[in-house]
Amino acid sequence: MSAGNDAEVSWSLPADVAAVRDALVAWYEDDHRDYPWRRTEDAYEILVSEVMSQQTQLDRVVDAWADFLDRWPDVDALADADRGDVVAFWTSHSLGYNNRAKYLHEAANQVVAEHDGTFPETPEGLQELMGVGPYTANAVASFAFNQGDAVVDTNVKRVLYRAFDVPDDDDAFEAAASELLPAGESRVWNNAVMELGGVACEKTPKCDEAGCPWRTWCHAYETGDFTAPDVPTQPSFEGSRRQFRGRVVNVLGSHDELGLDELGPRIRVDYAPDGEYGREWLRGLLADLDDDGLVALAERDGETVASLRR
Structure with a gap:
């Protein structure tokens, strides 16, 4: 497949896309990091994990996520909570911008007041919730309801850029990721491709060590050129x-x-x-x-x- 935009950006995937898909899913299902939110299909629990993960390393999120759910175990409990308590929790666990705690609390109130406590199931519906942007909405739709589109984050861009020589262009990344996504399999696929970027295709790749399932097709593995798209530098937190x-x-x-x-x-x-x-x-x-x-x-x-x- 190929796609273009005003700059005539093009890309191509291997001819046997089914084999590419099968290899990645088999690799993921054989062994992957066992984060607790990967063992649930509860939209509330997944939303909390996604919001927490936006600016915090996943290993640090585990304890904060468990503590949060101990205190506010479901969307009704969070909606009933004092917003100041939620914000204070966020700060005490060093979870990044406090606005995210405020928006999470407001989103819980929306779910309770406008949706009778039941989360919307599509990316479009989830984006109506306060503070839930396209990426988070798609992640919740994928992991809770298996109704998401292809997730495209920094890790996924790096994988596509290296493996299939997809140019550093947002439209190209979106098109390539969408073409790879197996129909009706957004839950396992998005988890798998993000795992690949987080475990095997990091900034310093671990192709053989991690048993990358795409080595057969990978342009970077073949050429030895493991450059990656530019990633914006996070401003220093200390003293900010x-x-x-x-x-x-x-x-x-x-x-x-x-x-x-x-x-x-x-x-x-x-x-x-x-x-x-x-x-x-x-x-x-x-x-x-x-x-x-x-x-x-x-x-x-x-x-x-x-x-x-x-």
Whole structure:
């Protein structure tokens, strides 16, 4: 198969696509990483795992996912939860942007209020939920309902680029991934191709060590050229506004409310009320969190105080 766009981008898959599919599925089913969310078809549990995994290594997600489900075991429990508690959990487990916790809580409320507690089963329906983008919607549709399209993430792009010489072009990646997807098999296929990218075709490939099932057809394996598409560099977390926003949420999770000069030293050891990292800097962080609906600001006796929104 081949496809093109305005730049006349083309690609081709091996003639025996069925053999390519069978080899990958057999490799995956023979042995793969046993993450607990791969053993469930519960849409709620899968959604939680997908949102957590967006910015966190999978091995670190395992404990956080289990703790989250212990506390809020189903969509009704999460919808009934205090949003501040959900955000505080997210921060305490270092799960990335706190907005994701807020959106997950709001999505749970949507499922309960608008869908009688039952998740939509298609990517299109799932995208109607708050904070659920195309990738996450497709993953949940695939793994919970076996009704997804081909997943195309960074790992999948790298696999397609190396194995079948698919050019670094989003339309080409989408077309190639869709052509490879066996009809009605999105659950096993998307798990398998992502496993291939995460285990055998990493940045430094482990073709023989991992027993890559596509070595017979792989362009990179044949030529020895294991370059891969450019991956955007994640900004440094240490010292970032994102880090301090998380600290604000974490600290406020343990207090009803705090004034600026009570909160500041708890999130920065070099906080000085009139210094570079002082009240004005802290007000900026709090304003961002207020805009995101995570923190509430009020005036008490002429002083600004902050608390988590409940």
